[in-house]
Amino acid sequence: MADPVDLEIAEILYESGAVKFRYARVLSPDRTRWIRHGLFVAYDDAGAVVSQGQYVEGKEEGLWRDFYPDGQPAAEGRYQKGLEVGVWRHWSADGTEEPSTDHGRGRDAFNIRTHRNSPTDATSKRPLASAP
Numbered sequence: 001m002a003d004p005v006d007l008e009i010a011e012i013l014y015e016s017g018a019v020k021f022r023y024a025r026v027l028s029p030d031r032t033r034w035i036r037h038g039l040f041v042a043y044d045d046a047g048a049v050v051s052q053g054q055y056v057e058g059k060e061e062g063l064w065r066d067f068y069p070d071g072q073p074a075a076e077g078r079y080q081k082g083l084e085v086g087v088w089r090h091w092s093a094d095g096t097e098e099p100s101t102d103h104g105r106g107r108d109a110f111n112i113r114t115h116r117n118s119p120t121d122a123t124s125k126r127p128l129a130s131a132p
Contacts, residue, residue: 006026006027007024007025007026007037007038008024008025008026009022009023009024009025010022010023010024010025010034014045016045018043018045018046019043019047020042020045021040021041021042021043022039022040022041022043023038023039023041023055024036024037024038024039024040024055025037025038035057035058036055036058037055037056037057037058038054039052039053039054040052040053040054040055044069048067048069048070048071049067049071050066050067050068050069050074051064051065051066051067052064052065053065053079056081058082059079059081059082060079061080061081062078063076063077063078064076064077064078068093072091073089073091074091075088075089075090075091076088077089077101077103083103083105085103085104086102086103086104087100087101087102087103088100088101088102088103
């Protein structure tokens with residue numbers, strides 16, 4: 001992985017100028033592309049955190065949490081090398097815990113559907129227009 005000196009904080013903005021995504025990234029070893037590495041946070045257009053977790057060398061790793069705009073939890077679970085692993089918990093917007101999903105040893109984050117009650121798109125960590 002790149003030298004920690006090469007670590008950069010990137011911000012992607014909404015048209016309004018509010019921060020949509022903020023994340024740490026490093027240059028690839030061949031210095032041709034950026035790789036997410038470190039904290040990732042997604043915000044709704046009002047500035048509320050809707051998703052938060054870590055990347056390690058371009059893959060989700062460790063605890064990830066999704067939130068409703070009011071700050072209530074929507075989903076929580078762990079990633080290992082970009083795969084959802086173990087039990088993921090889900091909550092409805094009123095705070096009621098929904099059935100958990102057990103991903104066992106791993107499920108590819110790029111091949112999963114959107115978390116049922118999450119205000120973010122699980123494949124890209126983008127806030128959705130409205131929660132299903």
